[in-house]
Amino acid sequence: MRIIGIDPGTGILGFGVIDSTRGKTRLVTAGVITTPAHTPLDERLEEIFDGLTAIIAETKPDQMSVEKLFFSRNVTTAISVAQARGVAMLTGRKASLPIAEYTPNEIKQTLTGYGNADKKQMQEMVRLQLGLAEAPKPDDCADALATAITHAMMSRREV
Numbered sequence: 001m002r003i004i005g006i007d008p009g010t011g012i013l014g015f016g017v018i019d020s021t022r023g024k025t026r027l028v029t030a031g032v033i034t035t036p037a038h039t040p041l042d043e044r045l046e047e048i049f050d051g052l053t054a055i056i057a058e059t060k061p062d063q064m065s066v067e068k069l070f071f072s073r074n075v076t077t078a079i080s081v082a083q084a085r086g087v088a089m090l091t092g093r094k095a096s097l098p099i100a101e102y103t104p105n106e107i108k109q110t111l112t113g114y115g116n117a118d119k120k121q122m123q124e125m126v127r128l129q130l131g132l133a134e135a136p137k138p139d140d141c142a143d144a145l146a147t148a149i150t151h152a153m154m155s156r157r158e159v
Helices: 041-059 075-094 104-112 119-130 139-158
Strands: 002-007 012-021 024-034 063-067 099-102
Touching (some): 002 041, 002 139, 024 041, 024 119, 041 075, 063 075, 075 099, 099 104, 099 139, 104 119, 104 139
Parallel strands (some): 002 063, 063 099
Antiparallel strands (some): 002 012
Protein backbone atom coordinates (compact mmCIF):
# COMPACT_ATOMS: atom_id res chain seq x y z
CA MET A 1 0.00 0.00 0.00
CA ARG A 2 1.31 3.46 -0.88
CA ILE A 3 0.32 6.25 1.53
CA ILE A 4 0.73 10.00 1.26
CA GLY A 5 0.87 11.73 4.64
CA ILE A 6 0.03 15.42 5.01
CA ASP A 7 1.06 17.91 7.70
CA PRO A 8 -1.22 20.84 6.83
CA GLY A 9 -0.09 24.43 6.77
CA THR A 10 -0.54 27.49 4.61
CA GLY A 11 3.05 28.73 4.58
CA ILE A 12 4.59 25.25 4.69
CA LEU A 13 2.66 22.07 3.98
CA GLY A 14 4.60 18.88 4.62
CA PHE A 15 4.08 15.74 2.58
CA GLY A 16 5.57 12.28 2.76
CA VAL A 17 4.93 9.25 0.60
CA ILE A 18 5.73 5.76 1.87
CA ASP A 19 5.21 2.20 0.75
CA SER A 20 3.99 -0.21 3.41
CA THR A 21 4.26 -3.92 2.66
CA ARG A 22 4.03 -6.80 5.13
CA GLY A 23 4.79 -4.61 8.13
CA LYS A 24 7.75 -2.80 6.55
CA THR A 25 7.75 0.83 5.50
CA ARG A 26 9.92 2.43 2.85
CA LEU A 27 10.34 6.09 1.91
CA VAL A 28 9.22 6.98 -1.61
CA THR A 29 9.55 10.76 -1.42
CA ALA A 30 8.97 13.61 0.99
CA GLY A 31 9.20 17.36 1.12
CA VAL A 32 7.28 20.57 1.59
CA ILE A 33 5.12 22.87 -0.47
CA THR A 34 5.88 26.47 0.50
CA THR A 35 3.90 29.57 -0.33
CA PRO A 36 5.08 33.18 0.01
CA ALA A 37 3.89 34.90 3.20
CA HIS A 38 2.41 38.04 1.71
CA THR A 39 0.56 36.34 -1.14
CA PRO A 40 -3.26 36.45 -0.99
CA LEU A 41 -4.69 33.36 0.71
CA ASP A 42 -6.62 32.20 -2.35
CA GLU A 43 -3.41 32.13 -4.39
CA ARG A 44 -1.59 30.23 -1.64
CA LEU A 45 -4.37 27.63 -1.46
CA GLU A 46 -4.25 27.25 -5.25
CA GLU A 47 -0.47 26.63 -5.05
CA ILE A 48 -1.09 23.93 -2.43
CA PHE A 49 -3.79 22.32 -4.60
CA ASP A 50 -1.60 22.39 -7.72
CA GLY A 51 1.46 21.10 -5.86
CA LEU A 52 -0.38 18.23 -4.18
CA THR A 53 -2.16 17.34 -7.42
CA ALA A 54 1.21 17.00 -9.14
CA ILE A 55 2.70 14.95 -6.28
CA ILE A 56 -0.29 12.59 -6.25
CA ALA A 57 -0.15 12.20 -10.05
CA GLU A 58 3.58 11.42 -9.89
CA THR A 59 3.60 9.05 -6.89
CA LYS A 60 0.17 7.42 -7.30
CA PRO A 61 -0.67 6.76 -3.63
CA ASP A 62 -3.48 4.38 -2.66
CA GLN A 63 -4.50 6.32 0.46
CA MET A 64 -4.06 9.68 2.17
CA SER A 65 -3.44 10.34 5.85
CA VAL A 66 -3.92 13.87 7.20
CA GLU A 67 -3.06 15.31 10.59
CA LYS A 68 -6.12 16.65 12.41
CA LEU A 69 -5.99 20.13 13.82
CA PHE A 70 -5.81 20.93 17.46
CA PHE A 71 -6.98 24.35 18.49
CA SER A 72 -4.31 26.91 19.14
CA ARG A 73 -4.49 30.29 20.81
CA ASN A 74 -3.91 32.05 17.50
CA VAL A 75 -7.32 31.81 15.82
CA THR A 76 -6.09 33.39 12.57
CA THR A 77 -3.39 30.76 12.19
CA ALA A 78 -5.82 27.96 13.05
CA ILE A 79 -8.27 29.14 10.39
CA SER A 80 -5.66 29.37 7.62
CA VAL A 81 -4.25 25.93 8.56
CA ALA A 82 -7.79 24.54 8.50
CA GLN A 83 -8.24 25.97 5.02
CA ALA A 84 -4.98 24.37 3.82
CA ARG A 85 -6.10 21.10 5.41
CA GLY A 86 -9.40 21.33 3.55
CA VAL A 87 -7.61 21.90 0.25
CA ALA A 88 -5.34 18.90 0.92
CA MET A 89 -8.34 16.70 1.70
CA LEU A 90 -10.19 17.92 -1.39
CA THR A 91 -7.12 17.16 -3.50
CA GLY A 92 -7.06 13.62 -2.12
CA ARG A 93 -10.79 13.23 -2.67
CA LYS A 94 -10.52 14.46 -6.28
CA ALA A 95 -7.87 11.74 -6.79
CA SER A 96 -10.34 9.15 -5.32
CA LEU A 97 -8.09 8.44 -2.34
CA PRO A 98 -9.56 7.12 0.91
CA ILE A 99 -8.61 9.67 3.60
CA ALA A 100 -7.73 8.88 7.22
CA GLU A 101 -7.30 11.52 9.92
CA TYR A 102 -5.20 11.34 13.09
CA THR A 103 -4.67 13.81 15.93
CA PRO A 104 -1.12 14.81 16.87
CA ASN A 105 -1.48 12.77 20.09
CA GLU A 106 -2.60 9.66 18.17
CA ILE A 107 0.42 10.00 15.88
CA LYS A 108 2.83 10.46 18.81
CA GLN A 109 1.27 7.56 20.73
CA THR A 110 1.46 5.24 17.71
CA LEU A 111 5.08 6.00 16.84
CA THR A 112 6.62 6.43 20.29
CA GLY A 113 4.14 4.92 22.73
CA TYR A 114 3.97 8.34 24.41
CA GLY A 115 1.35 10.95 23.51
CA ASN A 116 3.53 13.89 24.58
CA ALA A 117 6.67 13.01 22.60
CA ASP A 118 8.70 16.00 21.45
CA LYS A 119 9.81 16.85 17.90
CA LYS A 120 13.23 15.20 18.27
CA GLN A 121 11.71 11.94 19.51
CA MET A 122 9.26 11.93 16.61
CA GLN A 123 11.95 12.64 14.03
CA GLU A 124 14.08 9.81 15.44
CA MET A 125 11.19 7.34 15.31
CA VAL A 126 10.44 8.34 11.70
CA ARG A 127 14.13 7.85 10.88
CA LEU A 128 14.15 4.39 12.50
CA GLN A 129 10.84 3.28 10.94
CA LEU A 130 12.07 4.19 7.45
CA GLY A 131 15.67 3.05 7.94
CA LEU A 132 17.09 6.47 7.08
CA ALA A 133 20.62 7.63 7.84
CA GLU A 134 19.34 11.00 9.09
CA ALA A 135 16.05 12.30 10.44
CA PRO A 136 13.93 13.97 7.75
CA LYS A 137 13.93 17.75 7.73
CA PRO A 138 12.21 20.16 8.03
CA ASP A 139 9.80 19.31 10.87
CA ASP A 140 6.81 19.60 8.53
CA CYS A 141 8.21 16.86 6.32
CA ALA A 142 8.95 14.58 9.29
CA ASP A 143 5.44 15.20 10.66
CA ALA A 144 3.88 14.26 7.31
CA LEU A 145 5.91 11.04 7.23
CA ALA A 146 4.84 10.30 10.82
CA THR A 147 1.22 10.72 9.72
CA ALA A 148 1.72 8.26 6.84
CA ILE A 149 3.52 5.74 9.10
CA THR A 150 0.71 6.02 11.66
CA HIS A 151 -1.83 5.13 8.99
CA ALA A 152 0.27 2.16 7.87
CA MET A 153 0.47 0.91 11.46
CA MET A 154 -3.23 1.49 12.16
CA SER A 155 -4.21 -0.24 8.90
CA ARG A 156 -2.27 -3.36 9.97
CA ARG A 157 -4.20 -3.45 13.24
CA GLU A 158 -7.52 -3.42 11.39
CA VAL A 159 -6.69 -6.43 9.22
